[in-house]
Amino acid sequence: MHIEEESLAEAGERRIDWALRSMPVLRAVGERFGRARPLDGLRIAACLHVTAETAVLVGALKAGGAEISLAASNPLSTQDDVAAALRAYGVSVHARAGVDRETYYRHIHRALDTGPELVVDDGCDLVNTLHTERLDMLDGVTGGCEETTTGIIRLRQMAAEQALRFPMVAVNDTRTKRMFDNRYGTGQSTLDGIVRATNMLLAGRTVVVAGFGYCGRGVAERARGQGARVIVTEIDPVKALDASLHGYDVRPMSEAARVGDLFVTVTGNRDVVRGEHLAEMKDGAILANAGHFDVEIDVRALEALAEDVNLGVRPHTDEYVLPGGRRLLLLAEGRLVNLTAAEGHPAAVMDMSFSAQALAVAWLAEERSRLAPGVYDVPGEIDTEVARLKLGAAGIGIDELTAEQADYLHSWRVGS
Template identity: 60%
Template structure:
């Protein structure tokens, strides 16, 4: 039997239906899987993956399996696992260690179970797998040929490891591929975060003050979609260039200490800690809704919220309402975890198609170049980025122009002028 720790194996039939539904929206990954099935570029390679266990991830894992890899998978967030998907993958021979709602000890126990398989390549979403490997299993580091990282938060952590001289194997920052962050982070997070907020609350956004903390690609997407719902969008930032861009894009920009006083919704998307802090909680109006679209549940200072509250209760499945001593009610969604995955289904498959196409091709690239890449956080090779974009355009039946020989020569020369 396949090694696993999942909630309910009987959910596999339901999981297969949803995996196939998502797969129909992932034509680029399907093309890669077809090619991998024939060439088997990862034959016998052990892969350890710490990713959100969703229908889209299932299609990536099945693509790697079709390439000949032996995959072990755990969750990258305690609330992001889709239990029916986990059951379906186990049925297919994937070692899955993931239970929706698992506690922190179980979460890290599952990461260790993946490391017990002695992977040669790691796939990470937030860098918990990589950091656990470096802290607890240094003797295994020599076995690793390379790894990938899916998220902005994870890339930040890995670059810090690299700067501190503790990173011990090369990692490719898949998050930084143009075909990843321009689409997954912006359009994926924009749609799925709003989906999570709306599913959790069923409260009308139109006419409400909707605060977005952070104007990176995820924040841009959330702000864009909230404005599309008729909300009055306010952006808070610490980066002057991003703040200026938000202002030029037509949003109000102000410090969070001011925005918190008038906010109906506050959504964080920064990758940092305690963005919403005690000083902001102290001035929020009654009924303010707090949600996080960043990777970890530290962007909202939940311990400070707990200290301020006299009591709390659950009026809806993904809403915790905290009643403060002065009578105000503050409503936290999805326990401060990723609202798009904890309260909804995560990014649409069509954008994850490009992100996971990058993952699959980068894994192949890493394995072909094992021992050749220096220890560092590497960008996705431009040729992979371009290949994914071409495949996506082709799948959408979109044709584009090509440069003529004359145009190519002009762009490569300096002789011609005015």
């Protein structure tokens, strides 16, 4: 196992205990797993952000009987104290904050060395490594779950090319995750990271949000709620129209680049902010990425344009000085700003996402022998159960269908 300091375990336990206070649904799932043991004896390799909320998920899977080996899905998001606490709990952890690319992938290989039967991924790096470098392990893997949009994009392409060798469940695509995690979680935590890194006032600023999917919608809503003028850039005509009908100024990036004060990429694609855009930006413009990988902002183009670089002008803020003295500020090295400059989604958000993840793992453990390789949606009853448990924990009641209403919805014979 490769972690920073075992002595940090006590601090990690406090952080995990704090997260637990806001995760009643996952606590309930863990208690259920402890009684039913749906994962008894299963070896699971996971590649996730090593945070307090992830530790609660790992605890639920362990309660279900699983043996967990965990690597980090982003080297800048790892909370070293949480990694130490997980190791003290008996979890095989391979994660340390700030490691280089080579060490990051070495950690993934170490997680795979356990010979997993199931995998849990966030971004598809673990699954990709299995299919490209660890072919010796493929036959033993019978299924897995993917947590994020970027990973599912990669998995669907693998499935289309018939390269995917086992069934993967698209946890990101549940209604609860898209609504609660992607929209509200990403919206709040992205602005949290930006404000922590810069201490900027958003009111009155022009914020350019690249991408109007569920995550981009959340960032745009929260920025507007803080008093910012919001410009949305898109490649999808339907999403662009949706943004326009929500009252946002929709423009191509070539135009937005000239007027933006803050740029936030949330697309899942690469080179969204390119050299020609950087060349047009005003002095002091801030660049932040809320997509999974550090490819949405072309950092190499930024480095090539710069005459000087001042690293760490603030924590997680680097200043690039361009010809003529213009300065562009890059946050979190172009990596996930919400998990690098802040703590990621609030625990109350991850409560729903990780509950769906845990229940999907249990479903997959039971159904995997009947599933062909491919990408599968989470069963609707799991999504509904997570929402029901969250409402119950919040003390919120809802109506139920009467017998007559249920019959009406299932009959085609009754008209107006």
